[in-house]
Amino acid sequence: MTRHSLSLLLRNEPGALARIVVLFSSRGVDVESLSLAPAERGDLSRLDVVVDLQPGRTVVQLIKQLGRIVDVKSVVDRTHDEALELGA
Amino acid sequence: MDTTGAGALIKALEDVGCEVIFGMPGGAILPAYDPLYDSKIRHVLVRHEQGAGHAAQGYAQATGRVGVCMATSGPGATNLVTPLADAYMDSVPIVAITGQVNRSVIGTDAFQEADIRSITLPITKHSYQVHDPADIPRVIAEAFQLAASGRPGPVLVDLPKDVLATATTYTPVKPAAQPRPVLSPVQIRNAAQLIGSSKRPVFYVGGGVIRSGAAPELRKLAEKTGIPVVTTLMARGAFPDSHPLHLGMPGMHGTVPAVAALQRADLLIALGTRFDDRVTGLLPEFAPHAAVIHADIDPAEISKNRKADVGIVGDCRDVMAALSAVITRKTDLAGWWNYLGGLLATYPLGYDWPTDGALAPQYVIERISKLTGPEAIYTAGVGQHQMWAAQFVKYERPGSFINSGGAGTMGFAVPAAMGAQAGAPDRTVWAIDGDGCFQMTNQELATCAAEGIPIKVAIINNGNLGMVRQWQTLFYEGRYSNTRLGTHQRHPDFVKLADALGCVGLRCESQSEVDGTILEAMAVRDRPVVVDFVVGQDAQVWPMVAAGTGNDEIMAARGIRPLFDEEE
Known part of the structure; x- marks a missing residue:
C-alpha cells in the first residue's frame, strides 16, 4: 500500500462528494482521512483526503480518474508538500 | 415562452435535435408525456425500460448521435441501470431521463421512490437532479453535450414530478462548445520516431476509433505505412475486413494472426482502446517485446493496464491526421509480413460441421x-x-x-x-x-x-x-x-x-x-x-485463449497451440 495526500477543489453541487467517495470505493482505494471545507470562492469546496493505494495502482491514475468527474475542478498530490511541512 | 417544467423539457429536447425517445410513462414522469403528445419527437413505447435503454444505445451507435431513453421513478428508473452500466463500459452517448417523486417527499420512502442518482453514480459520466424548472433547458443542453463530448458516455437527468408540473419560462440555452484536446507535438514526434524505427509494428484499434469517426484516417495511415491492423470486438468495422492489411480481431476468441501480431510485435500503436483483459489475456505475458504508443481521449486510460512509452491524449481522428502528416515513408516490413502472411495462410478462421448432422x-x-x-x-x-x-x-x-x-x-x-x-x-x-x-x-x-x-x-x-x-x-x-x-x-x-x-x-x-x-x-x-x-449444441468458439492464461497459449482449436509450439 502507498499513502498519498490529495487536495481537490470541487463545485458545490449536490452529489459531487458522493461521486468522489463512490470512485474511491469502486476502484478499491482506502480512505484514511477526509475533510471538506468551504474554499475561498463561495461556489467551491476544498476536499483534503489521505488515501492508501493497492499495489500496482498509481496515484497518477487516481488523479486522472478524479479529474474525469465533472464537478471536480482540480486535483493536487500534496504528499510531498506534507513531508516538507513535517521537516521529513 | 411561458410553459411548465415538462414543456421546457420537451422544447429543450427538440432544440438539441432529439428525434426519437424510447420510453415508458408512469406516475412521476407523466407530466412530461403531455407536451410530448404534441411534439415532433417520435416516442417509441417500449415494453420494459431496459429495452428503452438498449434501444437508445443501438440508436446512438447506428447514427453517431445521442440516444435518449425515458422512464418513470422507482422501478422504471432502476430498470435503466443495466443499459447505463452497459453504455458506461462501451462509451455510448445516451441521456436517460427519469421521473422522480415530488421534491417535498424525496427521502421519505415515498411510493415509487428510488434514489436513482446515487444508484447510478459509478455507471454514469454525470447526473443531474433538477430542483428548479428554470434550469431544465440548461441541464438538457449540458447533458447532451457531456454525453457526446470527450469520451462519450451515459448521463442521467432526474426530474421530480412537481418540477415538471411547475410553471416556468423557456429560455433557449446554447452551451459553450467543448474544445477537443490539443495534441502534444512532442508526443506525436516521439510516436512517429518509434513507428519509423520499428520492425514489427501493429495498429491495435479499439472502439474509440469508431466513436471519433476516425475510420477514414485509420485507413489512410495504415495504407501509408503498410502496418498491419487488428480490430477489437468494439472496433469491428473500423477497418474493412476485406483489406489485405487487416489481421482480424485479437483477444480471447481472436484470430491466430491478430493475437500473434500483438504477441510478437516490437511496437503497439494502440488507438482508442483500453487494454481490456479479454484482449490482453494474462497481463504480464501480453505483447512482451513491444513498446507501446497509446492514444486515447481519456487520459485515465493511458498506462492504466499497460504502461505506455508514448501516451497521447487526444481524439483519434486528430492523432492519426497528425501522425499521417509527419510520417513520410513506409518502413521495410517484409520480414514481419512474411511471418504474419504464413499465419494468415495456415490459420484462417474456420469451423467443423457437427458429426451428428446438426446445423453448424x-x-x-x-x-x-x-x-x-x-x-x-x-x-x-x-x-x-x-x-x-x-x-x-x-x-x-x-x-x-x-x-x-x-x-x-x-x-x-x-x-x-x-x-x-x-x-x-x-x-x-x-x-x-x-x-x-x-x-x-x-x-x-x-x-x-x-x-x-x-x-x-x-x-x-x-x-x-x-x-x-x-x-x-x-x-x-x-x-x-x-x-x-x-x-x-x-x-x-x-x-x-x-x-x-x-x-x-x-x-x-x-x-x-x-x-x-x-x-x-x-x-x-x-x-x-x-x-x-x-443448431448443434456442441459447437464451440475457436480460437481461444483460456481465461487466466497468456496469449501465447492461444489454441487455434482444442489442443493446438501454434504460438506456444512455434520456434522463434
Missing part, C-alpha cells in the same frame, strides 16, 4: 453476412453467437456491428436492433441472438411490430447457454450444471412466440434450407421476422 451455427452466420452484405447493421447479444457474429460476419464500415462488449449484457441484441432500425430505417438490421439472450428481452418485438420497426432476428438456437456450456466442457469435465434451456424441446416454441408477438416466425434445421430461409426473411419488409435456426 457458424455457417448460418456466414450465410446471413453473405446474403445481406456489409451495408446492413448487425447486433448481437452475449455469448457464443456474439463471438461468431464478430468472426463470421464480414464488416466493411464503422457502426455496422453493435454489441455489448465491456458489460457483456445478455439480451442486448433485440432492443439494440430496434434502436438501430429506428435511427437507420433504410438499412437492413439483423439481430444475431442466442436462445438464452433472446428470452431476456424479446418482448420488444411487440414494440417493433406495433411501431413498424421491421428488424430481423436470427436466433442461433443451440438449446443451451452455449458459452457457459463450452466452459463446462473444457474446464468442468462436462458437468453441465444448469445450462440446458429446453429450447430444443420447444420451451418455448420460437415460431409460435414470434407469431404471437406480431412477427413472421420461420424455422430452419438443415444446411439445405439456410439460404432459402434467410432470403425469405429478407423479403419481409412490413414487420419483424424471427428465424429459429436450430
Whole structure:
C-alpha cells in the first residue's frame, strides 16, 4: 500500500462528494482521512483526503480518474508538500 | 415562452435535435408525456425500460448521435441501470431521463421512490437532479453535450414530478462548445520516431476509433505505412475486413494472426482502446517485446493496464491526421509480413460441421453476412453467437456491428436492433441472438411490430447457454450444471412466440434450407421476422485463449497451440 495526500477543489453541487467517495470505493482505494471545507470562492469546496493505494495502482491514475468527474475542478498530490511541512 | 417544467423539457429536447425517445410513462414522469403528445419527437413505447435503454444505445451507435431513453421513478428508473452500466463500459452517448417523486417527499420512502442518482453514480459520466424548472433547458443542453463530448458516455437527468408540473419560462440555452484536446507535438514526434524505427509494428484499434469517426484516417495511415491492423470486438468495422492489411480481431476468441501480431510485435500503436483483459489475456505475458504508443481521449486510460512509452491524449481522428502528416515513408516490413502472411495462410478462421448432422451455427452466420452484405447493421447479444457474429460476419464500415462488449449484457441484441432500425430505417438490421439472450428481452418485438420497426432476428438456437456450456466442457469435465434451456424441446416454441408477438416466425434445421430461409426473411419488409435456426449444441468458439492464461497459449482449436509450439 502507498499513502498519498490529495487536495481537490470541487463545485458545490449536490452529489459531487458522493461521486468522489463512490470512485474511491469502486476502484478499491482506502480512505484514511477526509475533510471538506468551504474554499475561498463561495461556489467551491476544498476536499483534503489521505488515501492508501493497492499495489500496482498509481496515484497518477487516481488523479486522472478524479479529474474525469465533472464537478471536480482540480486535483493536487500534496504528499510531498506534507513531508516538507513535517521537516521529513 | 411561458410553459411548465415538462414543456421546457420537451422544447429543450427538440432544440438539441432529439428525434426519437424510447420510453415508458408512469406516475412521476407523466407530466412530461403531455407536451410530448404534441411534439415532433417520435416516442417509441417500449415494453420494459431496459429495452428503452438498449434501444437508445443501438440508436446512438447506428447514427453517431445521442440516444435518449425515458422512464418513470422507482422501478422504471432502476430498470435503466443495466443499459447505463452497459453504455458506461462501451462509451455510448445516451441521456436517460427519469421521473422522480415530488421534491417535498424525496427521502421519505415515498411510493415509487428510488434514489436513482446515487444508484447510478459509478455507471454514469454525470447526473443531474433538477430542483428548479428554470434550469431544465440548461441541464438538457449540458447533458447532451457531456454525453457526446470527450469520451462519450451515459448521463442521467432526474426530474421530480412537481418540477415538471411547475410553471416556468423557456429560455433557449446554447452551451459553450467543448474544445477537443490539443495534441502534444512532442508526443506525436516521439510516436512517429518509434513507428519509423520499428520492425514489427501493429495498429491495435479499439472502439474509440469508431466513436471519433476516425475510420477514414485509420485507413489512410495504415495504407501509408503498410502496418498491419487488428480490430477489437468494439472496433469491428473500423477497418474493412476485406483489406489485405487487416489481421482480424485479437483477444480471447481472436484470430491466430491478430493475437500473434500483438504477441510478437516490437511496437503497439494502440488507438482508442483500453487494454481490456479479454484482449490482453494474462497481463504480464501480453505483447512482451513491444513498446507501446497509446492514444486515447481519456487520459485515465493511458498506462492504466499497460504502461505506455508514448501516451497521447487526444481524439483519434486528430492523432492519426497528425501522425499521417509527419510520417513520410513506409518502413521495410517484409520480414514481419512474411511471418504474419504464413499465419494468415495456415490459420484462417474456420469451423467443423457437427458429426451428428446438426446445423453448424457458424455457417448460418456466414450465410446471413453473405446474403445481406456489409451495408446492413448487425447486433448481437452475449455469448457464443456474439463471438461468431464478430468472426463470421464480414464488416466493411464503422457502426455496422453493435454489441455489448465491456458489460457483456445478455439480451442486448433485440432492443439494440430496434434502436438501430429506428435511427437507420433504410438499412437492413439483423439481430444475431442466442436462445438464452433472446428470452431476456424479446418482448420488444411487440414494440417493433406495433411501431413498424421491421428488424430481423436470427436466433442461433443451440438449446443451451452455449458459452457457459463450452466452459463446462473444457474446464468442468462436462458437468453441465444448469445450462440446458429446453429450447430444443420447444420451451418455448420460437415460431409460435414470434407469431404471437406480431412477427413472421420461420424455422430452419438443415444446411439445405439456410439460404432459402434467410432470403425469405429478407423479403419481409412490413414487420419483424424471427428465424429459429436450430443448431448443434456442441459447437464451440475457436480460437481461444483460456481465461487466466497468456496469449501465447492461444489454441487455434482444442489442443493446438501454434504460438506456444512455434520456434522463434
